[in-house]
Amino acid sequence: MTSACCSTNSTSAGARAGLLAARWLMAGLFLFSGAAKLGWLDSITTAGIDPYTFAGSVKGFRLLHNDLIPFVTFFVPWLEVVSGAALLLGLWARGAARVIAALLILFCLAMLTVIIRGLDVECTCFGKFLGGAVNWWSILRNVVLLAIIWSVARYGPGMLAVENAFNRAASPLDRNG
């Protein structure tokens, strides 16, 4: 990656701090989102739902065959948790950012079909947090999140990333430079 803006060697401290903020923001959001859907937050916050309720929401989109819904009900939140953890640590951050970007694009498309078909589906995107019916604001919110996560996918994890330590260890020149 040799972008003029943010290549590894030329990235300013401000830009790297910005990437860190974007990475941690998205990490927190998606760790919360995944944990809420898996029912891990029940005793902490009323924003949590559980897999059963999430399955009802997935079914409401009417995009998947019933046989697929149980797996998707667990796969999506686990993908959010795993990617969120990777972003938080700064390990495989670009890959995690791409995963989340792909999820957001899929969510946007699914929401678009819901609006076009005129279905009344409750968005359990972040558990009960930012809930309510799927509408254009839900899509706009995802587009904003997509723009944020795209910066990490494009320019890397920024500062305080575990993978930076690995990269320095692998490249002694980088350590001196």
Next chain:
Amino acid sequence: MQFTLLAAIAAGAAGLHLRTHSQRGMIEAYLQRPTAAEGGASPAVDPLPHSSVPKSDVGDEPPGENGGAGNANDGGVGEPPAEQTAPGPFSLASLGEMITVEQALNIYNLPFSDEPDPPTVIFIDAREREHFLKAHVPGAYHITPQSFVNSTLPDDMEFWPKDSIIVVYCSGGDCDSSHLVRTRLIHERLFERVFIMEAGLPGWIEAQLPTDAGDAGN
């Protein structure tokens, strides 16, 4: 490469979690229910020959002081389960999971029949609270799928007889909340006779049946 590895890790965790999760059976039971589009909803049931209170009477004056359909608030709590659970010619056995407004009305009226041991009848409104406050079936409890997660179930639910006749409704049509609540009541709370009023509250109102507004201790 990282993308694929992360997806594989998540898929593995999801597969393992799904196999061991206690709610798996509940999710599958919920998903297996027939939908209206598949022609499975509202199984054909002959019009009920018996109603202890004519529809027109109920429309003018709801039975029971609180309008309750003999629900647990009205004295059903703690009473021994009725031996005869389907009094009169009204046969619950003929009902499927989905019932019509007329069938729901017959259930509503069961506690007010002349039978010696009328069953406990409970109506549950599974819609969002703001909608419940505007209008609901008289005496209905407000229980949403979220109530089971947040432990906001009615305090007296543990005293409801397990053979209570429970009717759950939401907004009718595509609304899924009643199905989610029904499956939980059966699988988690072990109630056996839980029906869904398919037309929801709009159907109840369309039939010019009485409603209550506000929060009556729910």
